[in-house]
Amino acid sequence: MKKVISVLLALIMTLSCFFCVNVFADEGIKVIINKKALTMDQMPVIVNGRTLVPLRAIFEALGATVGWDDATKTATGVLDDTTVSLQIDNTNAKVNGKDVTLDVPAQIVGSRTLVPVRFISESLGCKVDWDGATKTVIIESAKDAIFNLTFDNLSSFENNKDFITGAAYDEKGLSLTNEYDHTLGSGKSLKMDNRTKNEHRVKFLNALANAKKGETYIISAFIYATDGAEKVRIGAYSDTGTSNAYTPIAKKDYDILANQWTLVEVEYTHKNDEISQIGIDQYAVDAKCAPTLYIDDVKVVKKASEVVVTPEKTTLIPVTQREGKRPTPLVTGIGKTYDDLIFYDRVFEAAGEKKDSETMFNALPKNPKVMADNDDMLASKLSGIKTSYAKVEKVSVEGMPFTEALKAKVKEVPESPYHTQMVLESLGDDTYEDGDNMLIIFYLRTLSVENESAMGQVQLVVEQEVPPNNKVLQENVKTVAGAGWKKVYLPFVAQKGYTRLCIRLGYYVQEVEFGGYQILNYGKNVKFEDLPSDTVMEIYDKKELFEKDVDWRKEAWARIEEIRRGDIKVIVKDENGNVVPDADVKIDMYDHEFKWGTAFNGTAFYESEKGEKYREAVSTLFNTVVSEIAHKPAEYLKNPEPAKKQVEFAKQLGMKHFRGHALVWDRPIGKTFDAEKDEWIENTSVTEELARLIIANDEAGIDKYIEESIKKMAGDFNGQLCDWDVVNELLVNNEIRSRFGNQVLNKWFEWAQKYDTTAKMYINETSIIGQPSNNKLKSFKVVLDYMVQNGVDFDGIGMQGHFGTFVSPKGFYDELMELTEYGKEIKITEFDCAFDMNAQDPEAEASFTRDIMILAYSMQQMDGFLMWGFWDGSHWLKNAPVFDDDWSLKESGKQYIDLVYNKWWTQEDGKTAADGTYATKGYYGDYLITASKDGKTATADVKCYKGNDNTIEIVLK
Known part of the structure; x- marks a missing residue:
């Protein structure tokens, strides 16, 4: 714990050396402590060239308690047996009574105590990096490092003691050098010279010797190349003569910019003690071989648990910020009734007048x-x-x-x-x-x-x-x-x-x-x-999308009012149990019970403006996500870490729910295996091992393999996901089912229920999109009938909702209603509009999105509505519902925000009656309910969900 305090003190002494101006706020500076983003309610300021950050934010991020002595203007932080004190305008700080001199004293800005931060020395047991491109201070304590190699204090670096080489790389090419140094700028790095092929590799011995099974580590290094380098790979290896001597069990490759130190890192979960080495080489055989690489600051650190990431500022849309909650869109100037729905003016030519x-x-x-x-x-x-x-x-x-x-x-x-x-x-x-x-x-x-x-x-x-x-x-x-x-x-x-x-x-x-x-x-x-131009079949004239007076839409709106809203009753009392009349009550909804979501992918981890906006959008607009690729069987079984990382990071972004997609994707063998060449075709759904079992028609082998894969996937996330797509698109993907019959469904769902005991199990289908002529619904109901009649235990039905052309929203609703007879939950799992570029009509798409959402939300059994991506820049069709490629809000995005965060969103206030009660109606969701009177205030964080009593008692003390 003393080392943690050392980090704190070092942080209090570091940022001051970076800028040289008078006093001004700098919203661009970020602070990362042990991989955790420091959330600050006051932007950093620069005083005489020194950067100051909020003291309370730092203490609380480290788990310390904070005290304030107003008489002496002294802030005190206590962590176990360590006490840190700082006095306003005093350059002397105290640690357990010992003086530490600060360059700039602590001071009060905007009612917050801010402290200066300067360089953290190695003697304090921590490491500080300054990322000038992103203006980020990166602070890491040595307490979680199991390997840390800076080269600065080394006089020798020996083959078979400190390192070994791979791919016949001559050990004489390795040397300690002071040509370039990352750690201090004046120290040493490791020079890897005379490389003639990409496979030339250096491996650091015993780097993972102290790793513990089951724990996850971040393996990292900094790489420098005067001319840049392609596909430089860092990975975790075993020793010569073992299974991962040449092929890393965990790896990641990076392009290295010329004349710039580049961080390379990979996440690794230790499961096998044979894995003991870190290796660096170039991954792709077609990459240009870099003759010289410089390596510094090779490190293995236990992965820190992340804190909730809440954007400190938003750039995409106006939001409401609440402490400890994800931001939500702030909609103003638009009413909340049916008559206030967003419509677009369009004149349709009468029959006979249209020039078709x-x-x-x-x-x-x-x-x-x-x-x-x-x-x-x-x-x-x-x-x-x-x-x-x-x-x-x-x-x-x-x-x-x-x-x-x-x-x-x-x-x-x-x-x-x-x-x-x-x-x-x-x-x-x-x-x-x-x-x-x-x-x-x-x-x-x-x-x-x-x-x-x-x-x-x-x-x-x-x-x-x-x-x-x-x-x-x-x-x-x-x-x-x-x-x-x-x-x-x-x-x-x-x-x-x-x-x-x-x-x-x-x-x-x-x-x-x-x-x-x-x-x-x-x-x-x-x-x-x-000359006429007409290439896409239209089966719906779109007219009613632009008409307000449409019966089916009004009927749906009335159903929403009935099934998605309920009574909320607040009772305010004093600490003696007496009711408090005339108290102010504020009803602040901050999330839905209903699952509004999106597909989620690796863009969330980009350290760029693109990544920042992506994270902001996810956190602001949704409460549910589903992995676009990482949970698919072949992807997960090959490398489970991306999926695990996504699930964890989604929680940090404020997601309440994460869907699993999918445990079995029974694709045709022709899409997964080339029989002529006897080669597996790379895909995300069927592994090579499973494909070969299918070709062999080995039913027992297939059963064993699929049960083990479900055990691995479902078991790894037991208790973490809201539901799983057990089978995906089974009408056209039915290789195993066509060979061995529908009874495979009994097995797959039984195994899924066995290994994830909390998630709801779904069957997910596509192409049922209001086009009865394609007979998809009829065929799907045959499968559902079998499942019900033969005791397949399933909880939900997923309808993907990829619309290839405009259809009647009411026609789609009618198809969904046929599915309600099975008594299961229903979700829209992958909504988007796959319209041909020539057929795109932004106002019609927005109106269509509005009506599909209204009809879906009006169904009692509908549990969620997820789109298959929200931004054109990361969407399989480049036609996502919310943002275009340059992050401009689309008309369909405006419709989504207006419905979810305005029309179906509750913000009320009023006063308690003589009996101390305040009553209103609200959409089912999560609420902060605050009561106040005579300077006393109390807030309750409550779930006003369908089926709950939703009577909240608040006591003012």
């Missing part, structure tokens, strides 16, 4: 030159390096302007769509002129497709014959599965040399038919803007 694509086409000249026709398409050839991935055949059609079409069945998805495509006979280069306005007519229908949006896709291309194959036309064509034919118009301006015609197929496992292909040349007699 067909009308535009009919207005064109009747005698264009036909450049290609349906016979040319029927004669096209399947081309590309993956022609085996698709089967294409001619089929007869009825009731269309053409009698024959092509039917393409894509069995596997190639790496690139053009690896599986149809190529038509090329246009004759002498049959048209530069600048001719041309129009392709094309019909497409999707019979079936395996994707989230339930939309099939092809792409039409007109390009150069030879590389680089530049294009004058490259347009996606999408149709809804089961919804019939779509007539497509694609205009383009012809150029000489652009004569190759392609229809790309390799987007999804799908079955599509296409025909009626024509290329019409209108020359220069028709303006390009007069």
